[in-house]
Amino acid sequence: MLNRILRRLVGGFFSPTKSVKKLFIMSAMAMMTFGFAGLGAILMMYSMSFIALGRDAASSHGISSRNSSRLGGLSILIIFTIFVVILTYLSPYTPGLVRDPLWGYFWSSVMACALLGLVEDVEADFLSPGLRLGLEFVIFGALFWLMPSIVPEKIGVIGLDSFFQNRWLAWATSMVFCVGFINAFNMSDGANGLIPGIALAAFICFFAIYGRPAEGVLVFACAMFFLFNVISGWFFLGDTGSYGLGAIIALYGLLGVSQGDFSAGFMACLLAYPCIDFLYSILRRIKAGVSPLHPDNGHLHNRLHRYLVLFFKSKVIPNSLTGIILSGLTSGVSLVVFFSGILPITSNAWFMLFFVQLALYVIAITILTRTQRQ
Amino acid sequence: MIHVTVPFFAGLSLMILGVLEASTLSAHVVEVGHDEVELEQVLTFERRLVIGHFGVPISRTLIERGRNTVIYTSSRKSHINAKHTDVGEE
Numbered sequence: 001m002l003n004r005i006l007r008r009l010v011g012g013f014f015s016p017t018k019s020v021k022k023l024f025i026m027s028a029m030a031m032m033t034f035g036f037a038g039l040g041a042i043l044m045m046y047s048m049s050f051i052a053l054g055r056d057a058a059s060s061h062g063i064s065s066r067n068s069s070r071l072g073g074l075s076i077l078i079i080f081t082i083f084v085v086i087l088t089y090l091s092p093y094t095p096g097l098v099r100d101p102l103w104g105y106f107w108s109s110v111m112a113c114a115l116l117g118l119v120e121d122v123e124a125d126f127l128s129p130g131l132r133l134g135l136e137f138v139i140f141g142a143l144f145w146l147m148p149s150i151v152p153e154k155i156g157v158i159g160l161d162s163f164f165q166n167r168w169l170a171w172a173t174s175m176v177f178c179v180g181f182i183n184a185f186n187m188s189d190g191a192n193g194l195i196p197g198i199a200l201a202a203f204i205c206f207f208a209i210y211g212r213p214a215e216g217v218l219v220f221a222c223a224m225f226f227l228f229n230v231i232s233g234w235f236f237l238g239d240t241g242s243y244g245l246g247a248i249i250a251l252y253g254l255l256g257v258s259q260g261d262f263s264a265g266f267m268a269c270l271l272a273y274p275c276i277d278f279l280y281s282i283l284r285r286i287k288a289g290v291s292p293l294h295p296d297n298g299h300l301h302n303r304l305h306r307y308l309v310l311f312f313k314s315k316v317i318p319n320s321l322t323g324i325i326l327s328g329l330t331s332g333v334s335l336v337v338f339f340s341g342i343l344p345i346t347s348n349a350w351f352m353l354f355f356v357q358l359a360l361y362v363i364a365i366t367i368l369t370r371t372q373r374q
Numbered sequence: 375m376i377h378v379t380v381p382f383f384a385g386l387s388l389m390i391l392g393v394l395e396a397s398t399l400s401a402h403v404v405e406v407g408h409d410e411v412e413l414e415q416v417l418t419f420e421r422r423l424v425i426g427h428f429g430v431p432i433s434r435t436l437i438e439r440g441r442n443t444v445i446y447t448s449s450r451k452s453h454i455n456a457k458h459t460d461v462g463e464e
Contacts, residue, residue: 035426037392043385047378079389086393207432211439216432223428 022232029227041224045075049234068234070121073241076221077114083217102147109143114244121238140178144171152258156348178250184278185246189237191301192320193230197327199245200226201335202270206252233316265350269334272357273326301326303368330357395424396433403437
């Protein structure tokens with residue numbers, strides 16, 4: 001059917017290849033969801049996926065088996081910048097924009113994290129891991145110094161709340177949380193649609209809560225990237241995307257908890273996969289006697305992919321299915337609970353759902369590890 | 375080179391078209407005093423085509439939530455009461 005349509009459309013020029021089919025499907029879905037703007041985003045990502053800069057060899061990945069571009073995060077950054085510039089300077093109407101100098105610090109920190117990732121995407125290992133970690137601490141430390149209102153005074157967790165009573169401890173804990181979170185986000189970015197799906201769910205929630213242009217643009221950019229990443233597998237989020245989106249989500253989370261807009265449990269549920277996977281991987285590596293930050297292929301997404309690959313001939317389908325299953329069962333479930341209104345977002349009962357997700361993670365990884373050892 | 379630059383600038387133009395259409399739509403709704411019935415009427419097939427099915431609820435939310443914080447810079451701003459934003463008003 002698709003072959004017939006494509007032959008009619010482009011048959012006179014060339015026969016439709018697999019890539020043309022994928023581009024057609026992505027364009028059609030983008031048109032249906034976000035119209036010409038969506039189609040524009042897909043075309044832009046398509047063009048950027050050809051750029052030789054930031055290209056990764058398939059052998060450097062745990063899951064992907066093709067050479068793909070790591071400039072996905074840069075494409076999201078470009079889309080975001082275009083929308084902000086047009087809405088601010090070119091359009092006759094800018095809705096919901098709050099001009100507060102403190103937001104300047106917020107977005108500058110996000111941009112600094114994204115640029116740190118971009119350096120890594122363009123030239124791998126240009127910055128040593130230690131220097132990168134140090135710069136992340138400097139960025140977040142400076143932001144919390146300049147914008148203390150972002151640091152919560154309590155998060156509703158017995159034991160941790162005493163840390164937040166002391167200003168210095170609260171500053172240090174928030175800094176460690178943000179640096180840890182963006183690295184967790186980066187570490188979990190191992191399957192098509194996994195991190196983009198989690199980020200998309202988070203931004204849909206933020207847009208539903210705050211309804212500002214920035215969140216709307218991020219929903220659009222992440223939705224288009226998710227579509228492109230899942231269908232084609234030509235484009236990865238890269239460090240620019242995982243650091244940039246991770247920084248936005250971590251800072252929105254802190255600010256929301258600090259203002260009492262939602263509970264820490266809600267954020268924990270929404271971001272369950274990267275948080276649980278990061279902590280579990282560190283514990284697993286310490287137990288195995290290797291460095292906690294040593295990369296390996298023992299994550300749940302690696303194991304699930306290894307299981308799914310047995311059922312499909314395609315290289316992209318098991319990869320994308322891994323990302324969709326994991327992001328859907330963690331952040332997707334939280335999104336459904338959020339919109340159903342079963343749990344108020346300010347409730348700490350969300351921690352119960354988080355512990356259910358934690359238990360499911362441990363069960364799934366234990367079963368898959370045992371099965372694959374046999 | 376051409377297979378990178380042509381789709382890139384075509385994509386850029388389409389995105390700009392989408393944002394400007396959403397912005398013009400919002401400006402029109404502000405002009406008629408945030409009338410939601412009016413919003414439904416101006417959401418023609420062509421406009422839906424430009425901003426898409428998911429773009430419509432996003433534009434609607436931005437219009438509804440941003441009514442107190444709107445920055446309206448068109449020459450037609452004399453019709454608008456809420457044309458300036460207050461810091462932190464939202």
